[in-house]
Structure formats: C-alpha cells, structure tokens
Amino acid sequence: MSERRTLRLYRMNGGVQRRVVSKDGRNNIRIDNIDGMVKLYLHDIWTTVVDMKWRYKLTLFVSTFLTTWFFFGVLFYLIAMANNDLNIEQASNHTPCVMNVATLTGAYLFSLESQTTIGYGFRHISEECPFAILTLVFQLVLTGLAEIFVTGAFLAKLARPKKRAETVKFSQLALVSKHKGQLCVMVRVANMRKSLLVQCQLSGKLFFPDVTEEGEKIQLHQESVDFQFDSNEQCPFLVLPLIFYHVLDERSPLANLTAENLKVRNFELVVTLNATMESTASTCQSRTSYVPQEFRWGYEFKPLSIGTHRGKYVTDFNYFDEIQLSSDSLLLQEPRNEKLLLEEEYSKD
Template sequence: MFKYFRKHFTSRLAKHQRQSSRLVSKDGRCNIEFGHVEEESRFVFLVDIWTTILDLKWRYKMTIFITAFLGSWFLFGLLWYAVAYLHGDLPELGPLINHTPCVENINGLTSAFLFSLETQVTIGYGFRCVTEQCATAIFLLIFQSILGVIINSFMCGAILAKISRAKKRGKAIAFSKNAVISKRGGKLCLLIRVANLRKSLLIGSHIYGKLLKTTITPEGETIILDQVNIDFKVDAGNENLFFISPLTIYHIIDRHSPFFHMTADTLSQQDFELVVFLDGTVESTSATCQVRTSYIAEEVLWGHRFAPIVSKTKEGKYRVDFHNFSKTVEVETAHCAFCLYNEKDTKAKGKLGYDNPTFVLQEVSETNETKM
C-alpha cells in the first residue's frame, strides 16, 4: 500500500512540475522572465512609452492614469499658490484695499488646487479667474491648458487603444483541451479542434505549430527550447479559412514528423510542448491578432478521435453542440506510425505476390548415378 501511494504521489508531483514548466499556458500567456537586463536595454521601454503603456496591466494603467491627473493638478496648484504668494495676493500677507490680484479668490493652497483643477479640465465655474495684472499668470494658464490637453489625449487614447486591442478578440477562439492521434484519410495524424465563438470571421487565418523540446547537438550542445516546425492542415485549405464553424486541424505523422518515432506506450514519457498558433485579421476592426495554446505529452491522447458536434435541425439550421467540443472517443489505431506504414507496405507487397521478399531462388545441379 505504501509503495502504491508513493508511486502515485511521485507521478502526480512529476505531472505538476511538467505542467508548471510549460512555456505557453493554455490561455496563451508566455511563462518566461528576463534576468540581468542591462540598464541601457531598460531605457528602450521609456523611449517606446506608448507600447509600454499599452502592455501594462489594467491596475497599473489605472494607477498611472489617476496619478497623471492628480499629480498635474497638484503641481500646478503649487505654482498658482507660488504666483499668489509672490504677488502678495494671499489674505495673510495683508494686501491693500485697491490691490488687484493675479487670480481672483485664491486664499490658500486649497483654493489654488481647485483653480488648477478647473483650469486643466476646462470646468470654468467663473468664481476664480485670471486678471490682466500678471503676465506670469497668463503664461502659466496657457501652459497648463496645453499640457492638460496633451495628458488627456494620451491617457484617454491609451485606454481606448487597450480596450480595442485585437488581443481581446482572441478570447473568443477556443482550442480543444486535448490533442488526439488517430487515423485520418488512411494516415496517422495528430488532430486538434479549434472553434470561433463569434459569428464575425477572422480574415486570412493561418494555422501553424512549433514543437518545443530539449535536444543535444552532435557537438554536445544542449538546446533547451529547440523549435521544430509543425505543419497543420485543414481540409478546407490552409489559407483564408472559412472559420464560421469549428474546424479540426491535423498534422500528418510521416517519416519527416518529429512524432514518427513515438509510440502509444512511450508518448506519455516524452518531454515536449506543442504550441499551436492561429493568426488572422479581425473583420470588424481590420486589426491583426494571434491566438495560441499549448499541449504537453499528457494532453495528447493516442487512439482517440473527436466526437461530432455539428448537426442539422429540422428547420434547416446548423447547430454546434459545444458540450462535445473537447470530448473524445477511443478508436482502433496503430501502435505507432512505423507499424501503420509497415503494415501498408506488407499489404501492398502481398498483392504483388511477394509473400517472402527475402526468398532467393538458387539453382542446384543434381547428378543421377545409376548403379548396375
């Protein structure tokens, strides 16, 4: 009993470690971090401030948004307070009765902050206003108005751009939970199901894959994230997909495929990660987007195929049942790709009459000796 629990715990722990070490999560996020980045390289993020702002998470973006406005209001509030203080407009400085202030009704730091707020957001209550007495106040009013428009345009534009990014369109693209390996068209294939949850199409869609694994070169170099191209096909064509209903994409496991030497028994022991990409253009916004997901060895089912999900109703409409989207059923499948193709070669040679291709006909001369 103890050995059983230890084996079970060890397998679960190994599975958890493999799940956590994947490069791309199921929802497409990349599990990678950069260490010891030089300071010169960090400066690039400040130069391209627009992309940096767009890539930030919402909590950081809203923090910058609020800080930018509150900071500018408070900074200019201090400048307005300084103008009033230097000109002697504050009540504690004891101005004369006929004294004309730079800004009417600024009595302290709070009123200066309120005037800064009214100026930058163009509220204009009319209770506080700039007079003709100070050229400095007029220049500060113009400068704050221009800077306020710039801040408002940049921050509001960044928020609208992030909301309208095509990355959110990718959330409506669903991949099957597992990949399967079975026969399709007489060939052993790796199949994945993908669906578009919106009725709007992705124009010019293209599907491809990358197999990530650790390899050792003949020179002894270890490459941890070695990438191998995986070509996926769709019966409707690989380009310009009519992506209105779920599609089943497949990769033919031939002699040039990295899956060719894997078998049903050794598949779960392999250490690889299959990353699948879908590129397309959003029909409504004409923005390009990329959707990706990944599959590790435990998520590839040998000898399964996907259950049908598209049917036709009595009214003539086509119905997609997403309850069976990731559901698979077991089917009879060859133990390995080599077995399947070897079986085909044997049958082909059998039809030609070569039951034993290694048989070699040899002529033997016999001598007939007759004893009298």
C-alpha cells in the same frame, strides 16, 4: 472523455508540467537579472502603458489628474504669494494675479477649473501678471498632451486584438490517429463569436531539448509544425468548429513519435491560429500548447451535434472536447516490448 477528466489526467503523478506557453496562450517565461530594465521600459513608454494591468492603468489615470491639479495649484499659490496677493491688508489699487485666490485650496480649485474647462466665474486670472498667464498656457498644453496619452492608452488596450483572440477555443487534448490513410496529430478549433475570422492559418512550433553535432546543448530547440485542414492548404472557413491535421511523415519533427515513446518524450507543441477579424480587418493571434500528457494515441474527436433551429445551424459545445477510440484497430494495439521482439527473433533462428 470530458474536460474534467482531461484535466485530472494532465495533473496525474503530482507536479505541474512546465510550459513555454500556458493553455490560455500566455507567455510563461520569466525574465530576470537584466541591467537597465526600467530604462528599457521607459524608452518604449507607450507599449509599457498599454501592457499595464488594469489596476495599474486606473491608478495612472487617476494620479495623472490629481498630480497635475495639485502641482499647478501649488504654482499658482506661489505666484500669488510672490505678488503679495495673500496679504489681507492690500492696497485699494492692487490687482491680484488670480482673482479670489487667497489659500492653497483656492489655488488648487483654480487649477482644477482651468484644466477641466469648467471656469471661469468666481476665480479667474487677471491681465496684470504675465508669469501667471504663461503658467496657465503651459498647464493647458502639458495636461492636454497627458490626457491624450492616457486616454489613447485606454482605447488601445480595449481595442487590442488579444481580447478577440480569447474567444477562440482549442481542444484540451491533441489526438494521434489516422486520417485518409495517414497518421496525423489532430486538434479542434472553434470560433466562439458570430463575427467571422477570415484568412485563418494554423501553425505550430515544437519545443524540445536537443544536442547539436558539436555537443552544444539546446534547452528549447524549435521546429516548425505545419497544420492543414482536411489535407488542404487553403484557408478554411472557421464558421463551425474544425479539426486541423498535422501529418506524421518523414518531414515532420514528430515523425518518430509512437504510442510507446509518447509516455517518455519531453516536448511541447505550441499551436497558433492567425486570423483576420471581419469587423475591423485587424489581425488577431490565439495560441495554446500541448505537452505529452495531453496527447492521446489511437483516439479521435467525437462528431459534434449540429442541428437546426429556426433556420439556423446550432452547435452543441458540450461535446467539443469529447473523444472516442479510433476505428483503426492497429492503432489500439499495445506497443510490443523490444526485448520480447528480440526473444521471438532468437527463438525463430
């Protein structure tokens, strides 16, 4: 079954399935009507700037320079105006605060040259005006801090582990089949880069509506779903695509899942891979989610074609999302209607 067919099956019956987490791992929750949201964002300005979209970040970067150049250019122009430097008929012994600045454009160019350290030549500051010297010092200190902040935000956004997490691939479908005699939920995970991910751990969260014993309705109740690799709790070596298993035993929140009620259940399984990048030793997290329409009962993943070429293993990802019927015939049988079972018991009696 190809990925295109998988997406068609997911979108059947019209409508879009609501999710807590999208298939590409993004948070799919919108927050509205919070008083003081702007103030809260400004309190943590670093995170706000790092999380900005690139178009806003580039706008901030450009506007930071243009604003500071123009602002201090106006200050130098006002200083020149107060010192009577703009008067054409100046006394022969008059010393301007900033030499060769007679217009706002000249003051702007002096501010730009000072901040970008490409001066001084034609325009330069004199020793006769302490206020202009203090303004210049204040400009260099303030704009230096602003440049460090904006540049650091750029580097932080580029170096975020989130970008590394985008090269982790999850299977489009979650399968229910038997593995080593136990009924399991299976997902396939692959690392798409040559650099390794170490200390990999796959975990899950099951979101579903629930009602407590006191009658409280919880729209998104959470239960932990543990995944293992080949029934082994040790960290796997994610150098080739691997299949992770969750055993549907009595401890599982999906213990009562059957082929029949799978069609009417309302839940979302969020799967998260936590790993450490070998190149930087930073922790990255990648996630996806599965809704009931993306579960297949009685299917298993087709084995990937792994060959060799010039002494290297080669994995064919054309078969990454391909599935096949399980070899267990009991899983392939259609679930029997409870009404028919009762009628059979009644006829026996």
